[in-house]
Amino acid sequence: MSLVSIRDVRKSFGPNEVLKGVSLDIAKGDVVAIIGRSGSGKSTLLRCINGLETYQSGSIVADGIEVAGANTNLRELRRHVGMVFQQFNLFPHLTAAENVMLAPTVVNKVSKAEARATAAEVLAKVGLSEKMDAYPSELSGGQQQRVAIARSLAMRPKVLLCDEITSALDPELVNEVLRVVEQLAREGMTLILVTHEMRFARDVGTKLVFMHHGKVHEEGVPKEVFAAPRTPELQQFVGQVG
Amino acid sequence: MSYKLQFAELLPYWNVLLYGLVFTIVLTIVSTVVGIAVGTAGAAARTFGPGWLGRIVAVYVELIRNTPFIVQLFFIFFGLPALGLKLSETIAAFLAMVINLGAYSTEIIRAGIEAVPKGHIEAGLSLAMSKWEVLRHIVLNQAFRKIYPALSSQIIIVMLGSAVVSQISAEDLTYAANYVASRNFRNFEVYLLVALGYLLLAMLTRSLLRALGRVIFKAR
Amino acid sequence: MLQFSFWDILSNLLIATQWTIVLSLIAFFCGGIVGLVLLFMRTSRIAPLEWFTKIYIEFFQGTPLLMQLFLFFFGIALFGVEVSPWMAATLALTFWTSAFLTEIWRGCVEAIPKGQWEASSSLALSYIEQMRYVILPQASRIAVAPTVGFSVQVIKGTALASIIGFVELTKAGTMLNNATFRPFLVYSLVALIYFCLCFPLSWWAKKIEGRLNVAR
Ligand SMILES: Nc1ncnc2c1ncn2[C@@H]1O[C@H](COP(=O)(O)OP(=O)(O)OP(=O)(O)O)[C@@H](O)[C@H]1O
């Protein structure tokens, strides 16, 4: 059974149809890399999965919860579906550890001590044990993004959505973040990543999705798809970013 | 100028003036706390609440910001009893100040809330926090940090504006000054002394609020 | 007893409103002129002038407008001059307005990048010339919105002149209330008239501010 099942999802912003019937199945442990041109609807799809955007028709079921159901408890859904953003979105008034501790204490009502232990664990995992008490403004972009990943991990999500999480970083900081994601993939975390890092998509991904004009234009095993793109659009895209 | 200022004649009335001073301070503190609570609720309603509530709050804010405080005070103290709501001078003064500061702080806090990047709200929601938890732990915290100076200035403006409550015989510092002046006819001396008292109070309030801000929003 | 109809009350209030408007205009324009002089002093980098303006502003922003009205009303009398409420109100409101306008405008002047001062002084312009030809033309653009916004405070400030006996809108309201014993109606109308005077200005100020933010 798939962990996330997307069926014929359509989404418009006013007259502009951005998702034109997207279907996708994601199993536990999958590492899905979504690629595609700017404006093809990658972010919108990702944001639909955790209910940040609503869609007009079709269905998305994540971890057994229908995202746009009439009685859907988005909070329950989001406890199992984490998200990491391009712009990090760390809370500037909280230290790294406090950023990580916030949701566990507020949402899961975990004690401060326990949350701090969790924070220490996940921050160690992203290699930032010594930065627990630093404020976001005292961290580099790569470090901030790793804290953001740790912040999501502290909720023990079953799926982690990552929307171009290295695009706002200086080139020399990209790798430290990608290494963390790779480590998560190796540990069996289910990941859905929108990315422009083609090599990363090929080497780490278990599934590649090429989006074009609001549709899944081509999908398959990354190495095979990259080696022999079937559609001219993907051939051209791979040629450009290549 | 042949007139000689005679501040000594104010001495016998020190307790009257002191009482007025304490009244003004207490009135300011209490209405500041309640007024900011009102403002926070108003700002939350305007940014996170349903549309109809936001519109009601907007009307309240504009009505208050575009009429003089003294008219609001008279309306509450003289006008409301006609509807069967009779208030004591002190309660009327308190209510007028809360309503006034509530409107101004709604606008100030709203500006602070709107300055919080949308991504922070989405990050909070993605962490399974509810709208209200996001508001409380992420948005308001950042918003207050940003608008604290503006809010502090508004508190001082309201404190100075409270001199007007003497007009409905609430026994504040200005009321005390009027009382003393009516007894010893040393109008100018009394008002000069009390004006300086207000000035001192304003400066003191400003330093206190600044120190308080440093404690609340611990420096980074 | 004299009977007042709704229209009697309204027309009496509107007549008094003229005085609110006149007093507001005088305070705003005289306050603006004094404020401009103070602005030059405040930004002159001549220590005694700066100190004087700082104390002036501190006093007029740090004491209640009502106290200032009392001080002018009773203070001028000490010189043996006959004071009318009209004169005291005009003076107090002018000085009070000037203090706030100076601070608002100083903020606008300081928002102009340092480079503009440096560039203009490298062109051998004097301080007054720098202000006149380089700084103020730029600062005035951003000053319009907060200045219009403050005019609302001036109109509301004139309501306090009623306390020293100047008959404007608020005072007329009090007198009519004493004559008619219809406080709810009278003060509702008074508030409504103030709102009609102030709201368009508030709205305009907000609009200019919005336009400026878009332009930047
Ligand atoms: N909130 C919104 N309101 C209106 N239109 C939107 C909104 N968000 C996205 N769009 C539009 O939807 C389309 C798809 O946007 P989306 O952000 O999903 O693209 P993307 O594939 O993530 O592109 P990029 O690589 O640039 O991030 C674009 O045309 C965009 O203009």
Ligand SMILES: [Mg+2]
């Ligand atoms: Mg995107």
